[in-house]
Amino acid sequence: MSGSIPREFIKDLLVRVDIVDLIDSHVPLKKSGSNFVARCPFHNEKTPSFSVSRKKQLYHCFGCGAGGDAINFLMDYNHLDFVEAVEDLASFVGIEVPRETRAYTAEAVGKNASAIYDLLARVAAFYQEQLRASGCKIAVAYLKGRGVSGEIAKHYALGYAPEGWDALVGRFDRKLLMEAGLLASNDAGRVYDRFRGRLMFPIRDKRKRVIGFGGRVLDDSLPKYINSPETAVFSKGRExxxxxxxxxxxxxxxxxxxxxxxxxxxxxxxxxxxxxxxxxxxxxxxxxxxxxxxxxxxxxxxxxxxxxxxxxxxxxxxxxxxxxxxxxxxxxxxxxxxxxxxxxxxxxxxxxxxxxxxxxxxxxxxxFAHLTEGRMLNSVEAKARLLKEAKPYLEQMPEGFFKDLMFVRLRELSGGSGLDELQNQSKLTPNAAKVKRGESFKLTPLRVVIALLLQNPRLAEVLGDLQPDWDLLRFSGKELLLDILRTIEVEQPGNTAILLEFYRGRQWEKEVRVLANLVVKPEGVVQFDENAEFEGAFARVEKQGREHYIDYLWDKKTKEGLTAGENEVLLKLLSNKSA
Structure with a gap:
């Protein structure tokens, strides 16, 4: 990749694509009211609970909780990462993906990924030809000795790198061979084929592209195996x-x-x-x-x-x-x-x-067997050591039921000592897994406001008409609400999918994606007046925000006193409350 994808391009791409057309090309959809439905492609079900909204440009499954925009669908359905999904989506609507010009890592400077992929494919084909050649008896004998059939050898595209120092140099572009990791050089500066006299295993990514090679010697020499080095298209730590x-x-x-x-x-x-x-x-x-x-x-x-x-x-x-x-x-x-x-x-x-x-x-x-092996957990000291060793691992786990159950198991082994505070800390934020499963998740007024705002960004205009005095409101989640309003004002997203995409990789991404599905209604449920629902929920948020601020100021007044400015705010809040 020669640069990052401009955010404006992603916004334009989501405007151009119709998620209904995209998903219908993978999963046949049927019209149902204002939405389209199908049996969910992400879990087994007998009746359709997978809904696609043309207005919001989102999909949502009421059975398993899967949901998102067109990019998310391609990522989940075709097992792609974000960049691959954007590239496929751009191909679907027939446009090229531009790249922002910026400073690249030293390893990526001058690399031509497309040319390297093409070269690696041609080299893999060359190695396969060498394996089939009549003179390559040693490699064929080795495979037969290991019981490898011709069908399996073909399926894995096995090949053979011939003996000699320059089998590739005379056939392919030297510069690309270097960039693809297929050539090496010695202290004297001599360039030669990295793989020689080895059985070759092409390493292919999930899109069938050859990204590197592994090579095995056919005698007792060492090293037995060598791999391609890190290149612009190959990282062995990720493949x-x-x-x-x-x-x-x-x-x-x-x-x-x-x-x-x-x-x-x-x-x-x-x-x-x-x-x-x-x-x-x-x-x-x-x-x-x-x-x-x-x-x-x-x-x-x-x-x-x-x-x-x-x-x-x-x-x-x-x-x-x-x-x-x-x-x-x-x-x-x-x-x-x-x-x-x-x-x-x-x-x-x-x-x-x-x-x-x-x-x-x-x-x-x-x-837990590894941590407790050879230990007698019959003393406070032993239990404390167990807690100290286990805690860093459990803290890395995403929030969810599995993490909770791991804490339960640790409690059983340690007697619970010193664990209560750690467990409570893991439950300070809403559990997204519970929302996905449709279990209890309190629809507070603020969550309703944010959910409706995410599903219909034009509701930001309603708040503009209401002209709330934000300085007189104190409530948890205020920063997130204000950030969403600022994003809508600056970016002017045309639909929910575009708005959600601005939060990918940013602060609050998880919260935004969970809240966006909170008040989604399946087909057949009586629709509500969105504006009235939004205004009513925000009125409750305002009331709670003012009361919270009043409580805070009264508490401070009795304990340490208020500044002149705080006294003025308190009087204003009390005046508004009695009005």
């Missing part, structure tokens, strides 16, 4: 091997198994376990998990049973906590000593390996 191939078989797998090696992925696929991916020589990271959770709600981490494997498992568990939202599950599977997935599936068969995957330990069990 996994085999994801594209997995999604090609099943776009929504029930679970994803994370293993350590390329051949583990291929061997498992050969036996029919085609939902495995491998990290690229790095520890499993939060970025890896966030990527995999786009496609499945369950991730099973598979490690060797030796000390190194156990250490890798714990590092992966540590990295997982920020990703553990409600509805997601991480499990840990340790292999028997001396076994890897390849050898295990040959020894125990598919059913044996599948049974081990089913029996993998949930992260919660693994986490």
């Amino acid at each position: 996994v091997y085999g994801l594209y191939e997995l999604l090609e078989k099943n776009s929504r797998p029930r679970r994803i198994l994370v293993v350590e090696g390329y051949m583990d992925v291929i061997a498992l696929a050969q036996f029919g376990i085609d939902y495995a991916v491998a990290t690229l020589g790095t520890a499993t990271s939060r970025s890896h998990l966030d990527l995999l959770f786009r496609f499945s709600s369950e991730v099973v981490l598979c490690f060797d049973g030796d000390n190194a494997g156990r250490q890798a498992a714990w590092r992966a568990v540590e990295a997982a906590f920020p990703s553990l939202r409600d509805g997601r599950q991480v499990k840990v599977m340790l292999l028997p000593q001396g076994q890897d997935p390849d050898s295990l599936v040959r020894e125990e068969g598919v059913d044996g390996v599948a049974a081990r995957i089913d029996a993998a330990l949930p992260l919660s069990d693994y986490f």
Whole structure:
């Protein structure tokens, strides 16, 4: 990417697109009143609860709580990140995505991503041709010895990098080869092919683009495996091997198994376990998990049973906590000593390996077992150590039921000492998960005001006509309300989708997206007078805000006295109250 996407372009894009047309091209919609409905594509249901509003340019499911604008739909439906979704949406309406010119990172200067993708695809094809060549007996013999069929080799686009130092230089552009990480240089400045005499594993992203390679030697030389270096299109800390191939078989797998090696992925696929991916020589990271959770709600981490494997498992568990939202599950599977997935599936068969995957330990069990291993929790000191060690991990978890239950388990192990305050802190903000499930979430007057304002930005004009004296109002959430009003005044959003998009990545994004769905009515519910509802709710906010300010000033007056200015404000508030 050569620059960020201008915010004005995103606003214009959302004006051009009709979310009804977009979603209808993926999920057939039916007209129902003023909206369009369908069975939700994000959960199984028998009757339609998925509603799309042409007026607001939003979708919302009353069953699972999924919702958002056209960009959100593409992100969730096609498993894209934000930039990819914007690019696809721009393609849908037939316009190019512009980029803002600004200072780029040193690694990205001069890089031509499109040209690099094209080069990598051509190099991958070259390596495949070399594997099929009659002279490449050593690579073919190795694959046959590992039981890899021609079908699997083709599915994973396996290839062979021939011996020699310049097999690529004479065929492809030298500058692009350097930028793609396919050439290396020695101390004398000599440039040569990075991969030589190796079985080649193209690493493809979820959009089928080759982004890098892994290479394995076919003899006993070291290093056994090498990967492409970091480039403009490849970051091994954010990608996994085999994801594209997995999604090609099943776009929504029930679970994803994370293993350590390329051949583990291929061997498992050969036996029919085609939902495995491998990290690229790095520890499993939060970025890896966030990527995999786009496609499945369950991730099973598979490690060797030796000390190194156990250490890798714990590092992966540590990295997982920020990703553990409600509805997601991480499990840990340790292999028997001396076994890897390849050898295990040959020894125990598919059913044996599948049974081990089913029996993998949930992260919660693994986490607490690790922290309490070898400990006697029969003293205050031991319980305090447990709390001190567990607290930093639990604090990283997003708000939700899972986090609450982890605190409950910690309370059971520690006897609850010192935990009450920590748990209370985690519940100071509304739980978005409860809103998504349609459970109790108090519709306060302020929440109604903000929800209606987000759903119909023109209601800001109503507040302008009412001319509230903001200086005489004190209430929690006032800053958010004023920020929304300022955003509407400055940006002049044409619909709800555009307004919500301004909050992506900004302060209050979570609150805004939750509140935008609070008073959404499914089809068949009698519609209300939006203006009257809005004015009535704001009148209650004003009343509460004045009373809160009066209480505050009276309390201060009795304890420490008021300034002349505060006395004047108090008199004005009391006068307005009695009027």
